[in-house]
Amino acid sequence: MKRKFSPKKIFIVEDDPLYIKIIKYVLELDPEHEVHVFTTGKECIDNLYLNPIIVTLDYTLPDMTGYDVMEAIKKYNSNIGIIVLSGQPEISVAVDFMKAGAYLYIVKADDTKDKLLLTVQRLKKQIELQEEVEFLKDELVDKYNISNNLIGTSKPMLRVQKLISKALQSNISVTIQGETGTGKEVVARTIHYSSNRKKGNFIAVNVTAIPKDLLESELFGHEKGAFTGASTRKIGQFEMANNGTLFLDEIVDMDISLQSKLLRALQEREITRVGGTQNIPFDARLIVASHRNLATEVENGNFREDLYYRLLGLPIEMPPLRDRGNDIFLLADHFLKDFCRENKFPLKTLSKEAKEKLIGYSFQGNVRELKAIIDLAGAISEGKIIEQEDIQFNSPRSRESFLDKEMSIKEYNHKIIHHYLEKYDNDVLLVAKKLSIGKSTIYRMLKEE
Numbered sequence: 107m108k109r110k111f112s113p114k115k116i117f118i119v120e121d122d123p124l125y126i127k128i129i130k131y132v133l134e135l136d137p138e139h140e141v142h143v144f145t146t147g148k149e150c151i152d153n154l155y156l157n158p159i160i161v162t163l164d165y166t167l168p169d170m171t172g173y174d175v176m177e178a179i180k181k182y183n184s185n186i187g188i189i190v191l192s193g194q195p196e197i198s199v200a201v202d203f204m205k206a207g208a209y210l211y212i213v214k215a216d217d218t219k220d221k222l223l224l225t226v227q228r229l230k231k232q233i234e235l236q237e238e239v240e241f242l243k244d245e246l247v248d249k250y251n252i253s254n255n256l257i258g259t260s261k262p263m264l265r266v267q268k269l270i271s272k273a274l275q276s277n278i279s280v281t282i283q284g285e286t287g288t289g290k291e292v293v294a295r296t297i298h299y300s301s302n303r304k305k306g307n308f309i310a311v312n313v314t315a316i317p318k319d320l321l322e323s324e325l326f327g328h329e330k331g332a333f334t335g336a337s338t339r340k341i342g343q344f345e346m347a348n349n350g351t352l353f354l355d356e357i358v359d360m361d362i363s364l365q366s367k368l369l370r371a372l373q374e375r376e377i378t379r380v381g382g383t384q385n386i387p388f389d390a391r392l393i394v395a396s397h398r399n400l401a402t403e404v405e406n407g408n409f410r411e412d413l414y415y416r417l418l419g420l421p422i423e424m425p426p427l428r429d430r431g432n433d434i435f436l437l438a439d440h441f442l443k444d445f446c447r448e449n450k451f452p453l454k455t456l457s458k459e460a461k462e463k464l465i466g467y468s469f470q471g472n473v474r475e476l477k478a479i480i481d482l483a484g485a486i487s488e489g490k491i492i493e494q495e496d497i498q499f500n501s502p503r504s505r506e507s508f509l510d511k512e513m514s515i516k517e518y519n520h521k522i523i524h525h526y527l528e529k530y531d532n533d534v535l536l537v538a539k540k541l542s543i544g545k546s547t548i549y550r551m552l553k554e555e
Contacts, residue, residue, distance in 0.1 A: 114230070117161040118143045119150045119175060121168055125191065125214065129162055132223050147175040154182045159233050160226060163208075165192030165199070173203065180207050185236070187229040191218065255296050256289075257440050258433035260528070262425035266293065269422045273297050281417055282395040284424025287472030290395040291355060293422060298351040303391055306350025309343045314356040322364055323380050326371070332381025344377045347390040357394040357417070358403050362410065369413045392417065427469040427476060431528035434464050437473060441480040442492070452490055459494035465529055467499060523551055 116139050120126045126143055133141045142158070144150040147170040150161065161179055165172040172190060179186055190203050190211045200211035210225050212218060256267055270293065273280050280297060282290045291310060298308045316324050323332075327342030343352060354360075360368065371377045376387045394417050396403075403409040427434060438456060446453050456464075460483070469475055483496040513521070526537040527548075538545040 114138045115140045115142065115156055115158040116226070117150055117153070117158045119145075119147065119161060119167065119172075120164045120191070121145045121166075122164070125164070125218075128219055129191070129222065132219050133162075133226065135223070146170075147172075147178075150175055151178045151182075154179065157183070158186060160187045160189065160229055162189045162191055162222070165190060165194050173206065176203065176206060176208060185233070187233055189222065189225055189229065191222070255292060257436050258430060259436070260425075260430040260433045262429055263433060266422060266424065269420060270297055270300075273420050273422075274301050277301075277303075277391050279391070279417055279419030280393045280422060281400065281419060282393065282422045282424060283399060284395075284397065285426050285472055286397045287474035288424035288426060289473050290397075290424055291353065293424065294351070294353040294393045294395065297393060298353075298391070301351075301391070303350050306390075307347055308351050308353065309347040309390075310353045310355060311343050312355045314359045318361045318364075321360070322367065325364075325368070326377045326379055327382075328380035329382040332379070336381065339379070342377065342379065344371065344388045344390060345386060348388050349390070351391045351393060354392070354394045356396055358396040358398050358400060358409055362408070365410045365413050369410065369416055372413075372416050392419075427472045429528065432465075432531065434469075434476065435461055437476055438464060438480050441477045442484055445481050445484040449484070451484065454484060454487060454490050454492055456492045457494065460492045460497050463494050463497045520551060523548055 114136075116133050118126060118129050118133070118141060120129060120143070126145075130141055130143060133139050142153065142156065144153065145168070147167045150163075163172045163175060163179075167175065172192070176188055176190070179188060184207065188208045190200075190208045191214055192199070192211065193214045195213050200213075203211050209229050212221050212225065256263065256270070258264075258267075274297065280294070282293055284290055294310070295308060298304060311324065313321065323336075323340060323342070325342050325344055327340045327345060328336050330336060330339050371388075372392065374385075375389070376385045378385055400409060400414055400418075404411050404414050427437075435456070438461075442454055442456065445451070464476075464479075471478070479497060479499065480492075482498060482500075483492045486498075487493065487496040523537065523541070526540055527534070530536045530540070534545050534548050538548055
C-alpha cells in the first residue's frame with residue numbers, strides 16, 4: 107500500500123486586500139499548495155469540510171475575532187495547523203493564542219512574508235510526519251489483525267483466538283506463557299492493535315536483555331544527576347506507553363527487589379523516576395510473558411506471589427507447534443508466500459513428501475524455527491516445488507531422539523496416539539488403521555486421561 111498524504115490545502119482568512127495578496131503570493135510559490143481565501147470567519151468555518159492542513163488566520167475579522175475562529179477550527183479538527191497573523195503586538199495576546207493551540211503568532215511587519223514562508227514549511231513537515239506516523243500505525247493495525255496474523259485452525263489455537271477476543275472486551279492485564287518461539291509477542295501486539303488503545307504506543311521490553319542495574323531506569327526513567335552518567339532526564343517505558351500497551355517479556359527474570367517497585371506502580375497506577383520525587387500517573391495496559399511457568403516460579407521463591415496475582419489477569423497459554431497438527435502446513439504456506447513475495451520469486455509450494463517430513467519433526471524452536479526452515483527451503487530449492495531434500499533441520503536439538511525422554515510404556519503409547527490424532531484431525535478410525543490397533547484401544551486410552 108502506497109503512502110498518501112492529505113491534500114495540501116491552505117486557507118487564508120484575511121480581510122485586508124494587501125495582506126491577502128502578499129500571503130497568497132507566498133503560499134503559491136509552492137505548486138503543491140491549493141490556496142483558498144476567505145474574508146470572514148464564517149466563510150472559513152463553513153468550508154472546513156474541504157479539510158485544510160494549515161490556516162493562516164487574521165486576529166481581527168469583520169464578523170468575529172480570530173480567537174473564536176480558531177476555537178471552531180480546533181473543534182472541527184485539532185490537527186489543523188494554525189498560524190495567526192496580527193497587527194496586535196501585545197505579548198499577552200500572543201500567549202493566549204499559543205496556549206489555545208496556535209502553531210505560531212506572527213506580528214504583521216515588513217518581514218512577515220519571510221517569516222510566513224519559513225513557518226509554513228516547518229509546519230507542513232511536522233504535519234506530514236504526524237500523518238506518516240498515523241499511516242504506519244494503521245498498517246500495524248492491519249498487520250496484527252487476528253484473522254490475518256494468528257494462523258491456525260487447531261483446537262489449541264482456536265482457544266488462543268477465543269481468549270484474545272475476550273481480552274479485547276476490557277483493559278484486563280494479560281499473562282502469556284509458552285515455550286520460546288511460540289509467538290507470545292505476536293499475541294501481545296495483536297491484542298494491542300485490535301484494542302481501543304491501538305492509536306497509542308506499543309512498548310516492548312525484554313527484561314532478560316537489560317542489565318539488572320539499568321532495568322529500573324529503563325522502566326521508570328530517571329532525573330538528571332540521579333546516578334553517575336545520568337547527564338539528562340530520561341523518560342521511562344511506562345511513560346512512553348501511556349494510553350497504549352506495555353509488554354514485559356520474560357517477566358520472570360526481573361530481580362526480586364524491582365518486583366516490589368513494579369507491584370507498587372501497578373497498585374497506585376503511578377511511577378516515580380529514579381532520583382525523582384514527583385509521582386507520575388500512567389494509563390497503560392500491561393501484558394507480560396514468560397517461557398517459564400509463573401506459578402512454579404512463585405512456589406520456588408523466585409517470583410513474588412502478590413505481584414503474580416496482580417499481573418495474572420487473563421492467562422493465555424501458547425501451544426507448542428508440535429501440538430498444533432495441520433497448523434504446521436498453514437504456517438509453512440504462509441511463510442513461503444511471504445518469502446517469495448519479499449524476494450520477488452515465483453510462488454512456490456510444498457510437495458507431499460516435504461509436508462510429511464515437516465509433520466514428523468518435533469520443532470523445539472516452534473514457529474520461529476519453522477519460519478527459518480521454510481526460508482532456507484525457499485532459498486535453496488531449484489524449481490517451484492519445495493522437495494523433501496529442501497527441508498533441512500539445523501536445530502542443535504534436531505538429533506534428539508524420542509527415546510531420550512524417560513517415560514513408561516503407557517506414557518509412550520499415549521504420546522504416540524495423541525500425535526497421530528493431531529496429525530489426522532482426530533479421525534479415530536484412520537489412526538487405528540495407521541497404528542494397527544483397535545479403535546476401542548484409543549477410546550479406552552482417552553477415557554483413562
